Amino acid sequence: MLKGKGVSPGIAVGPAFFLKRPEPCPESQGLAATGQSLSSLRQAFKKASLELEALEEKARRELGPDHASILAAQRLMLEDPALWDRIEQGVLAQGRPVSEALQVAVDEMALALESLDDPYIGERAADIRDVGARVLRILRGGQGQPGLTLDEPAIVVAWELAPSETIQLPREMVLGILTGAGGKTSHTAIIARQMGVPAVVGAGDGIREIIQGQTLVLDGDEGTVIPGADPETLWTYQERARRSKAAAEATKAWASLPSVTKDGRRIEVACNIASPQDVPGCLEVGCDGIGLFRTEFLYTGRDPSPSEEQQFEAYRQVVEALAPRPVIIRTMDVGGDKALPCLGPEKEDNPFLGFRGIRVCLGNPEAFKTQLRAILRTSPFGKIRIMFPMITALEELRQAKDLLERVQRDLILEGLEVDDSVQVGIMIEVPSAAVMARELARECDFFSIGSNDLIQYTLAADRLNERVSYLYSHYNPAVLRLIDLTVRSAHAEGIWVGICGEMAADASMVPFLIGAGIDELSVAPSALLRVKENLLSCDSTEVANIAREVLSLPTEAEVRSALMRA
Amino acid sequence: MEEQVVERMVTIRTEAGLHARPAALFVQAAAKYSSRLSVLKDGREANAKSILEVLALGAGRGSVVTLKAEGPDEDAAMERLVSILSGDI
Numbered sequence: 001m002l003k004g005k006g007v008s009p010g011i012a013v014g015p016a017f018f019l020k021r022p023e024p025c026p027e028s029q030g031l032a033a034t035g036q037s038l039s040s041l042r043q044a045f046k047k048a049s050l051e052l053e054a055l056e057e058k059a060r061r062e063l064g065p066d067h068a069s070i071l072a073a074q075r076l077m078l079e080d081p082a083l084w085d086r087i088e089q090g091v092l093a094q095g096r097p098v099s100e101a102l103q104v105a106v107d108e109m110a111l112a113l114e115s116l117d118d119p120y121i122g123e124r125a126a127d128i129r130d131v132g133a134r135v136l137r138i139l140r141g142g143q144g145q146p147g148l149t150l151d152e153p154a155i156v157v158a159w160e161l162a163p164s165e166t167i168q169l170p171r172e173m174v175l176g177i178l179t180g181a182g183g184k185t186s187h188t189a190i191i192a193r194q195m196g197v198p199a200v201v202g203a204g205d206g207i208r209e210i211i212q213g214q215t216l217v218l219d220g221d222e223g224t225v226i227p228g229a230d231p232e233t234l235w236t237y238q239e240r241a242r243r244s245k246a247a248a249e250a251t252k253a254w255a256s257l258p259s260v261t262k263d264g265r266r267i268e269v270a271c272n273i274a275s276p277q278d279v280p281g282c283l284e285v286g287c288d289g290i291g292l293f294r295t296e297f298l299y300t301g302r303d304p305s306p307s308e309e310q311q312f313e314a315y316r317q318v319v320e321a322l323a324p325r326p327v328i329i330r331t332m333d334v335g336g337d338k339a340l341p342c343l344g345p346e347k348e349d350n351p352f353l354g355f356r357g358i359r360v361c362l363g364n365p366e367a368f369k370t371q372l373r374a375i376l377r378t379s380p381f382g383k384i385r386i387m388f389p390m391i392t393a394l395e396e397l398r399q400a401k402d403l404l405e406r407v408q409r410d411l412i413l414e415g416l417e418v419d420d421s422v423q424v425g426i427m428i429e430v431p432s433a434a435v436m437a438r439e440l441a442r443e444c445d446f447f448s449i450g451s452n453d454l455i456q457y458t459l460a461a462d463r464l465n466e467r468v469s470y471l472y473s474h475y476n477p478a479v480l481r482l483i484d485l486t487v488r489s490a491h492a493e494g495i496w497v498g499i500c501g502e503m504a505a506d507a508s509m510v511p512f513l514i515g516a517g518i519d520e521l522s523v524a525p526s527a528l529l530r531v532k533e534n535l536l537s538c539d540s541t542e543v544a545n546i547a548r549e550v551l552s553l554p555t556e557a558e559v560r561s562a563l564m565r566a
Numbered sequence: 567m568e569e570q571v572v573e574r575m576v577t578i579r580t581e582a583g584l585h586a587r588p589a590a591l592f593v594q595a596a597a598k599y600s601s602r603l604s605v606l607k608d609g610r611e612a613n614a615k616s617i618l619e620v621l622a623l624g625a626g627r628g629s630v631v632t633l634k635a636e637g638p639d640e641d642a643a644m645e646r647l648v649s650i651l652s653g654d655i
Contacts, residue, residue: 077618079597079617080618080619081616082619083618116624117624121622309629313628316628320627
């Protein structure tokens with residue numbers, strides 16, 4: 001069994017077909033012969049351009065305009081004056097043979113792209129290398145396009161597939177893709193996902209053991225490949241393939257249903273994310289938005305804190321990907337168990353009761369303003385909402401809003417575009433905030449209940465402390481009554497309330513939460529469909545009764561059994 | 567008459583910044599003018615007619631760059647490139 005990275009999900013069972021030799025090609029196969037002149041290089045460039053034009057057409061027809069534009073960009077690279085200048089320099093000034101000058105120029109420009117922080121641009125490096133390889137093949141007297149034909153549906157195997165090669169694989173014939181090299185963000189991975197075909201990359205030298213035509217089992221989720229499996233294993237995998245295809249189709253169906261109760265009341269079902277990389281998972285399950293975008297990923301392990309540009313790029317990615325759905329961006333929530341070097345504090349005796357949440361934001365006003373600037377600058381690109389963590393008093397909300405208003409005025413004075421209808425809300429995760437919810441609701445646009453911390457602070461019990469973790473429970477009446485108080489206070493002031501802690505993903509809690517009047521549930525992408533399923537079977541009147549009953553019960557055990565019965 | 571360099575600061579508003587397709591459109595437009603055209607970001611300068619140098623700038627949407635134009639059609643080139651980056655086209 002071979003192990004690599006599963007980059008495109010699904011199971012494929014079929015014959016292996018070697019597109020090319022399964023070994024890595026030596027880096028620079030320069031032409032031994034000289035006698036290649038700059039003018040023959042020009043000819044080679046022209047021929048390459050024509051080939052790419054044909055491929056671009058094919059890609060546009062079969063895979064869509066985005067993939068076609070990769071090839072259009074490759075053609076532009078052939079016309080790039082900077083590339084030509086470098087090659088000419090290499091030949092005329094440094095006396096290199098033409099093919100070597102080409103290779104050197106290509107390597108230099110590829111490295112310049114790879115050295116950027118941006119993974120998207122790093123992938124363009126593969127394009128310039130692909131272009132260089134094509135021209136070299138033509139110089140060598142061959143076709144720029146290696147002959148790639150498939151006679152029957154097969155699992156395509158190669159050491160590496162260049163962008164222009166993956167694109168020209170006939171879709172209907174490809175059951176799966178397996179490469180020895182490559183990673184998660186390689187072209188192969190992206191195109192395989194686009195084609196909806198299972199793929200494993202980075203499987204290593206082991207692929208050389210595979211025999212042409214041998215039946216392979218390829219698992220694009222686990223990243224495993226089994227050559228020469230016995231009939232029983234084959235059958236098991238084929239079954240799995242059938243079942244996962246059915247499940248994928250069911251997911252697609254669920255994801256597209258609107259999030260409403262049985263009697264038509266709309267509840268937003270959103271996702272919690274910790275970084276831009278979580279976004280695709282959210283889109284797949286059809287979220288109504290992002291209920292919690294944790295921004296700490298930008299601050300972890302970094303000293304000094306991230307620049308405004310870095311933050312802006314990261315937030316914008318998410319905002320644009322979700323638009324027009326709302327994205328609630330929570331300002332940095334560090335401290336406690338998430339202490340960070342750049343913002344302090346150093347070790348505390350009582351981190352959960354210490355310098356964390358909004359206190360860190362207000363205690364590091366420059367860093368806080370930088371973050372607010374970066375967030376506000378994304379407002380023209382989608383629908384953003386801003387949320388402050390761990391507010392314990394009205395004064396904190398006012399201070400934070402004051403800073404936000406100053407930042408907004410600065411940006412407008414600088415001539416930058418800012419949407420002035422951005423909703424500003426707070427997390428309710430501390431009992432004092434629940435008690436003062438009415439007053440807080442008058443000065444912000446929404447609440448989001450952070451149930452994990454609310455439970456801990458209300459019950460004064462650390463869920464990770466084994467001696468007392470038994471006290472931590474979603475079913476504790478005090479917590480439920482604080483939630484009820486929060487919701488009623490919010491609605492009395494005309495603002496909405498969401499919930500983003502683990503309680504929201506607990507199927508048994510959904511009826512209570514909806515019955516208590518929660519307007520938005522935000523959960524991990526993996527929990528969303530389940531929550532939606534629950535929601536769809538709730539009837540507003542019924543769940544309101546359930547909530548009323550539950551709120552009258554004095555012990556956790558009674559709450560639990562009431563909810564289990566529901 | 568000595569030709570002066572024309573300079574303008576622009577905030578990029580095209581959908582994907584200066585990545586792939588927009589970069590290609592930008593470079594193709596620049597190629598039509600005879601003036602020397604460059605794009606500067608964070609102190610790095612790229613030839614606006616070179617797709618590889620423009621991509622290497624890593625300029626996304628919302629980035630602020632400086633355009634420079636020098637040559638017989640510098641004003642026309644500047645207007646056009648500013649329009650493209652501002653998303654007017």
